[in-house]
Amino acid sequence: METLAPAFVYRHTKVRITTEMTTEFIDLTDSLEELLAQSRIVTGFLNVQSLHTTAAIVVNEREPLLLSDFEVLLRKVAPDDVAYRHDDETVRTVNLSPGERPNGSSHCKALLLGSSACLNVLNGRLLLGRWQRVFLAELDGPRSRDISVLLIGEAAQ
Amino acid sequence: METLAPAFVYRHTKVRITTEMTTEFIDLTDSLEELLAQSRIVTGFLNVQSLHTTAAIVVNEREPLLLSDFEVLLRKVAPDDVAYRHDDETVRTVNLSPGERPNGSSHCKALLLGSSACLNVLNGRLLLGRWQRVFLAELDGPRSRDISVLLIGEAAQ
Amino acid sequence: METLAPAFVYRHTKVRITTEMTTEFIDLTDSLEELLAQSRIVTGFLNVQSLHTTAAIVVNEREPLLLSDFEVLLRKVAPDDVAYRHDDETVRTVNLSPGERPNGSSHCKALLLGSSACLNVLNGRLLLGRWQRVFLAELDGPRSRDISVLLIGEAAQ
Numbered sequence: 001m002e003t004l005a006p007a008f009v010y011r012h013t014k015v016r017i018t019t020e021m022t023t024e025f026i027d028l029t030d031s032l033e034e035l036l037a038q039s040r041i042v043t044g045f046l047n048v049q050s051l052h053t054t055a056a057i058v059v060n061e062r063e064p065l066l067l068s069d070f071e072v073l074l075r076k077v078a079p080d081d082v083a084y085r086h087d088d089e090t091v092r093t094v095n096l097s098p099g100e101r102p103n104g105s106s107h108c109k110a111l112l113l114g115s116s117a118c119l120n121v122l123n124g125r126l127l128l129g130r131w132q133r134v135f136l137a138e139l140d141g142p143r144s145r146d147i148s149v150l151l152i153g154e155a156a157q
Numbered sequence: 158m159e160t161l162a163p164a165f166v167y168r169h170t171k172v173r174i175t176t177e178m179t180t181e182f183i184d185l186t187d188s189l190e191e192l193l194a195q196s197r198i199v200t201g202f203l204n205v206q207s208l209h210t211t212a213a214i215v216v217n218e219r220e221p222l223l224l225s226d227f228e229v230l231l232r233k234v235a236p237d238d239v240a241y242r243h244d245d246e247t248v249r250t251v252n253l254s255p256g257e258r259p260n261g262s263s264h265c266k267a268l269l270l271g272s273s274a275c276l277n278v279l280n281g282r283l284l285l286g287r288w289q290r291v292f293l294a295e296l297d298g299p300r301s302r303d304i305s306v307l308l309i310g311e312a313a314q
Numbered sequence: 315m316e317t318l319a320p321a322f323v324y325r326h327t328k329v330r331i332t333t334e335m336t337t338e339f340i341d342l343t344d345s346l347e348e349l350l351a352q353s354r355i356v357t358g359f360l361n362v363q364s365l366h367t368t369a370a371i372v373v374n375e376r377e378p379l380l381l382s383d384f385e386v387l388l389r390k391v392a393p394d395d396v397a398y399r400h401d402d403e404t405v406r407t408v409n410l411s412p413g414e415r416p417n418g419s420s421h422c423k424a425l426l427l428g429s430s431a432c433l434n435v436l437n438g439r440l441l442l443g444r445w446q447r448v449f450l451a452e453l454d455g456p457r458s459r460d461i462s463v464l465l466i467g468e469a470a471q
Contacts, residue, residue: 008165008322010357010468012436043167045204045309047359047432051443053375059272061210063252065242066264073235073265078387085379095377095445107380108387111427113268115373115446118204118275118359118432120307122169127305129208131252132272148441150434152359152467153309154167165322200324202361202466216429218367220409222399223421230392230422270425275361275432277464279326284462286365288409289429310466311324 009155011039014148019141023074025058025067026136028147032119033126035149042124044153049116051148054106054140056113061131074139078108106140113137121153166312168196171305176298180231182215182224183293185304189276190283192306199281201310206273208305211263211297213270218288231296235265263297270294278310323469325353328462333455337388339372339381340450342461346433347440349463356438358467363430365462368420368454370427375445388453392422420454427451435467 013035017026032046050057060066084104085091117134120127128134136147170192174183189203207214217223241261242248274291277284285291293304327349331340346360364371374380398418399405431448434441442448450461 008468012357012434012441043169043307045202045307045359047434049434049441051441051446053373053443053445058268059210060264060268061252063243063249065245065249065251066261069241069243069261069265070268073268077234077391084383086377086383088379092377092379094379095375104380104383107374108383111372111374111384111387114271114428114431116432117271118273120169120204120206120305122305122307127169127206127208127307129210129303131210132208146443148434148436150357150359150436150441154165200326200464202359202464215425216367217421217425218409220400220406222402222406222408223418226398226400226418226422227425230425234391271428274428275430277326277361277363277462279462279464284326284363284365284464286367286460288367289365311322 009039009041009153011151014146017136017145019138019143019145022141023071024138024141027062027133028136029133032134032149036121036126036151039151040155041121041151041153042156044121044151045118046121046126046151047116047118048134049148050136051146054103054110055145056110056115056137057117058113058135058137059117059132062133074109078105080105103140109139166196166198166310168308171303174293174302176295176300176302179298180228181295181298184219184290185293186290189291189306193278193283193308196308197312198278198308198310199313201278201308202275203278203283203308204273204275205291206305207293208303211260211267212302213267213272213294214274215270215292215294216274216289219290231266235262237262260297266296323353323355325465328460331450331459333452333457333459336455337385338452338455341376341447342450343447346448346463350435350440350465353465354469355435355465355467356470358435358465359432360435360440360465361430361432362448363462364450365460368417368424369459370424370429370451371431372427372449372451373431373446376447388423392419394419417454423453
């Protein structure tokens with residue numbers, strides 16, 4: 001498929017999400033599809049970014065038990081109960097916020113998962129496999145989270 | 158380098174790959190370069206997505222022993238021989254397929270690797286370092302796999 | 315926000331960075347913002363790629379103690395002191411370079427972190443959250459490193 005596209009459309013949306021648990025996978029797929037439909041973009045890219053350092057964007061299957069397996073995996077790789085220098089108030093001097101919760105392990109989990117996903121758009125739909133869903137991975141909740149969604153592509157006339 | 162690009166080209170291709178092993182790194186680089194050459198795109202982005210939740214896209218070196226090190230690493234982080242709730246038929250109720258193989262560990266590996274890579278295109282070539290190659294990481298094979306490749310950019314006149 | 319963009323601008327830059335430590339997180343954010351300002355792009359994507367297989371691109375917080383926590387995390391997942399087949403000169407035959415240092419663990423760390431990040435651009439700025447910074451993660455330094463930055467979008471008239 002190859003198309004000349006003299007005109008181009010952008011659409012940016014910031015989405016706010018209130019998370020309810022310490023670790024939580026929130027399925028963004030339907031919201032992203034809706035933003036895509038509103039943009040009338042037929043072919044292009046959708047780039048979705050977490051605007052946080054303790055929340056990630058991941059693509060995988062929406063099966064509740066699997067999501068709890070992911071939580072176990074992340075806790076094993078970056079346990080909550082080991083010492084993180086980021087959480088040591090006796091030595092830290094940078095980026096301190098009043099009432100900040102200890103969250104070195106949450107940052108470590110986010111580092112491994114990544115903060116964004118760039119998705120292909122074709123025929124006005126996100127190109128996802130049968131089992132693929134796009135999630136915000138909350139790793140330090142509950143919190144209020146902002147997500148940036150930028151769509152670029154050719155729109156239907 | 159800065160160019161005005163009044164006309165824009167898209168090219169989408171779905172590539173099917175049959176994998177042969179449980180874990181396997183399949184070098185996509187030559188295929189991607191060929192799709193790029195066919196598109197005649199000179200400057201732009203190539204976004205390559207796995208359409209699966211147990212297969213990932215990664216960029217690293219094609220050195221067979223290193224690829225076996227990667228397999229060891231992934232097996233250490235997400236072992237096959239521990240219990241995953243996703244694989245527990247006595248409790249799971251969602252997304253069940255007849256004859257599904259236990260693959261909780263494969264999903265965990267895919268989660269850590271990521272499902273896509275966005276690559277820069279310059280002078281009609283993928284911008285890759287000397288040792289960089291783009292791989293489909295099969296984590297639950299053998300299977301038939303689909304990859305989505307979307308190229309967007311300015312084409313040669 | 316939705317804009318018709320009949321004209322499009324590309325700007326590619328290769329940035330060279332000399333790293334000084336074995337593991338090091340080098341904050342690229344100011345350099346990326348400067349490239350963006352020079353391009354005069356208002357809305358679009360910035361894709362930043364490491365051109366190396368033992369250096370990654372990550373997005374997280376610039377807090378020195380946290381960066382040392384990341385180093386500990388990576389060393390735990392891919393220790394330096396276990397055997398990697400990539401480093402075994404008695405069996406390896408592919409991609410050998412004279413004087414190559416043993417770096418199987420560095421490749422493993424890079425695999426988990428990923429080689430690039432695609433960032434949204436809005437109103438002429440990188441869309442980043444309050445604590446988000448973009449880093450080159452050196453995992454096998456000190457070395458000379460090249461980064462590819464491609465900006466695509468609509469420029470101010």
